[in-house]
Amino acid sequence: MSTPQPPMPQAAPDRRAAPGQPGQPYGGYTSPIPVVRTHLLHAVASEWTKIRSVRSTMWTLGVFVVLVIGxxxxxxxxxxxxxxxxxxxxxxxxxxxxxxLGSMCVITLGVLTTASEYGTGMIRTTMTACPSRGRVLAAKGLVFFLLSFVVTLVCATLVAVVHVALLEGSGAVHPTGQDWFKATVGVSLYVALLGLLSLAVGSILRHSAGAITLMIGAVLAPLVIALFMFSESLQDVQEALFEYSIPNQLSIFYANSLTESGPSGWDPLWIVAGVTAVVFGGAFALLEKRDV
Structure with missing residues (x-):
């Protein structure tokens, strides 16, 4: 008599539910958090949170307000x-x-907005959260530019109003509408672009101290060097350094140029805008090629 064979094991029924069918064992999971396609405004919100929550922003802008108004x-x-x-x-x-003097604070903050993240290693977290590097740099630039422009505009306008009131009736010239616009909006745009240029330099050098030193040297060195050029053969160079130095370009917005030739009117604004655009383009290109 043959020995009875044990029954063959039966495969367990597949009780996994198809995705989208809740309530079944091993059913597919659908997150209740909506998936949103990220864009530039999300990066702007992130950079705004960072720039207003770090101490360097409060210190640099605080000193800026004290210097300009004081x-x-x-x-x-x-x-x-x-x-x-x-x-x-x-x-x-x-x-x-x-x-x-206050512009030095804006320059410092511009450098720290980008370079400080490389020093602390925070840039890796930033790039992980937003892999689009160009978007990160654009958001940093936009937030910083708007912040520095608004703060400069408020301080410059307040000082201008007080000065006009103090010299009322003393024989001082009554400013025209164009004078007011250049000494408030115009000079605020110039200072904000100068800070934006510093931000781009900080992104390129990735070193806070080096970038700050370079930018302060760019502001002061041409004027200081020109003061010590006594040779007649260097007169043309001396004149060019005077004309295109940042202090002289800044004074043009107050109709008080240090030289009788060179840039005038709104020329300083177009010059700093062009230089900033070129350096910012270089910062974008290097950011895409280099490791963080």
Missing amino acids: IGLLTGAVVSGSSVSAEGTNPLELGFFGLL
């Missing part, structure tokens, strides 16, 4: 209380001194 009001008080007549003086010119 030196501006001090200059106005000295001129209004001086025995020397202010006749023929444009009150808006007095805002130049504070803004020249």
Whole structure:
């Protein structure tokens, strides 16, 4: 008699549910969080959160406000209380001194906006969250430009209003509408673009101290070098350094150029805009090629 064979094992029924059929064992999972296609505004929101939450922003902009308003009001008080007549003086010119020193703070913040992330290694997290490197740099530039422009505009306008009030009735020139526009909106655009140029340099060098030193040297070195060019053979070079130095270009917005030739009107704004565009393009290209 043959030995009975044990029954063959039966395969267990496949009880996995198709995706989208909840309530079944091993059913497909659908996340309740909606999937949103990211765009530039998401990167802008992220960069805005970062720039307003770090201490460097509060310190640099705080010192900027103190310098621009403090030196501006001090200059106005000295001129209004001086025995020397202010006749023929444009009150808006007095805002130049504070803004020249304050621009160093904007330059510093521009560099730190990009270069500091390379120093701390935070840039890796940033690029992981947003793999589109160009979008990250564009968002940083947009947030920084708008922030620096608004802060500069508020400070420059406040100082201008106070100066006009202090020199009222002292024989000072009454500023025209164009004078007001250049000494507030125009100079604010120039300072913001100068800071944006610093941001691009910080992205290229990836070193905060080096980029800040380079930018401050670019602001002050041409004027200082020109002051020590006594040779007649270098007169043309000296004149060019005076004309295209950043302090002189900044003074043009106050109708108080340090030279009688060279850029005038809105030329300084177009010059710094062109240089910033070229350097920013280089920063974009290098960001795409180099490792983070």
